[in-house]
Amino acid sequence: MGSPAQRRTTIKDVAEMAGVGVATVSRVLSGGSASAETRERVLDAATKLDYRPSALGRNLRQQRSGGIALLIPDITDSIYARLTDGVLSCARSYREPVTIGVTGDDPEQEADLVGSLLEQSMDRVVAVPSGNGEMWTPAIRAGLDVVFADRRVSGEQRALDEVPAVLADDRAGVRTAVEYLTGLGHRKIGFLARHGQAERVEAFRAALGDLLDEDLIVHARASRDSAYAAAAGLLQRRPDLSAVLAGGNKLGEAAVLAARELDVRIPRDLSLVMFDDVPWAELCSPPLTVIAQPGQDIGYRAAELVMRQGRRPRTVLLPTELIIRGSCGPRR
Amino acid sequence: MGSPAQRRTTIKDVAEMAGVGVATVSRVLSGGSASAETRERVLDAATKLDYRPSALGRNLRQQRSGGIALLIPDITDSIYARLTDGVLSCARSYREPVTIGVTGDDPEQEADLVGSLLEQSMDRVVAVPSGNGEMWTPAIRAGLDVVFADRRVSGEQRALDEVPAVLADDRAGVRTAVEYLTGLGHRKIGFLARHGQAERVEAFRAALGDLLDEDLIVHARASRDSAYAAAAGLLQRRPDLSAVLAGGNKLGEAAVLAARELDVRIPRDLSLVMFDDVPWAELCSPPLTVIAQPGQDIGYRAAELVMRQGRRPRTVLLPTELIIRGSCGPRR
DNA sequence: GTGAAAGCGCTAACAG
């Protein structure tokens, strides 16, 4: 529909009307020094002309496009939607626009997106990294300011270790959940993990100690189907299983569905703890016991870090919380 | 951590290495005409130097920043997350970045965001409008290319009526649901609406005909609390109610929770149909009968329209589908 | 305290 679009008001127009040079307008508008009278004249003219400084001009001049880029695996996943919400909320307070890209948990797409960030001269990015992180190194060297959120990458590169990360305290979350389950008498506890959740799996191993049975740890890809297959497979293969920890809400959903399908009753036949508290956890039957993660906080804090200049903490660990509902019972 | 950031390769570097003028480089890279030999030399140099054209320079020159802006009420709401996913998916095929803003369904914030779009010289926006749409008129006149998604605005302005909109066929959805419920024998059917769902309410009135009881239509704001209050209020005030249509997933959730709290059994005491099929609808107890909306399609189509030049349809109506699960029963 | 002028990287108009 692209209308004719009249020329927009520029700094030159304001300068002219105020009877000053453009430099003065620029200074006044960015809070520089100017005599009271000049300031008033400039502000006045700007208001009268409804002047909006063009981000385009500024960006080119400053060689950076401002704003925050956000890279997440999947916007339809509640946890990342909440994270995004946190980023947006922080960005808004800085009046910075947020550009979002979804990686589908695919390192290749991620690399592609990082490339386009560079093309846009974006220099601040909050990312939930998917790959091994190799791709980040050149970008970081090129001056990109990165903060990881929700996960960090397993990088052997030096630069990667210096990237700040805002994470949920998975380790504690897993430990608490495992202790809760063992406290209920469970001995055969399974773990449904997504590929790339090395951290959680490791925590699971550590928390289980002697009880560990590697065969009870299964991995799935991010897709619904893969999650279901993993869950159903585990339940069928190991009828001795008495409890399951699901590494994410998709996996939890898959576990509920698979259990229903296989006529495994929760919590009578199987106890279930799911990572991530989603709205439906409470509506589910039975209501699901979950390890809640502060998704929106993670996003907010990450955005805050990426906006902040200077020295920053290398890692921010945010607490998780075990919310006990009705999906766990004593071992039968 | 804002590293030293070496100067990036520019078109000038490429031109120099290829031994041609910058204009030639620009032409070759944007598919203009050039001799085979020149083209090769340029492409070669570009590759060797790993040249990425700066969007900044191009944007300033073209007076438009490219990319698509997306304005939605709430990214944590499944329906808008799916819509966003559709927009992202389409934008990706055009290799356009997407900038996202959440309005919280607040016209003031929406106006604010539109302002910052203008500041960024964004000229394409897909929006789920919140206000009455007055604010859009000046922006559209200023050359902003708008496509509404999921809703349209109730504008008396001429310009607004020409804005293309991609919508779910709410009217048909409501009619189907109401017919389904009346077919089960229900006569006292309530409607839980969000403020601004005038279209759906109107469709509800039309579909009910003689059965209409205005007192059974209640409105809530977007918040969880407001939704719950509306649902609980309706159930308590009108025990003669035998079925409810919830205008969105938040309202549906509220209805389930309120019913549980008030010991109203679904579907025995109350039949429930919810707008929007969300993953948890199937996990809920009982599984919820829903009017499914193609959220991701809506986003995709809207993005497609905003990218497309020239004549476009004014309205695209996408079908809804009644998915019958277990939350409705015959009137007792 | 203020203005003139340079220039960020790119594309489009024009000349050759």
Added chain:
DNA sequence: CTGTTAGCGCTTTCAC
């Protein structure tokens, strides 16, 4: 077919 050049709107020296 190709090179030269003029800016897009802004910020930032550098003189005054």
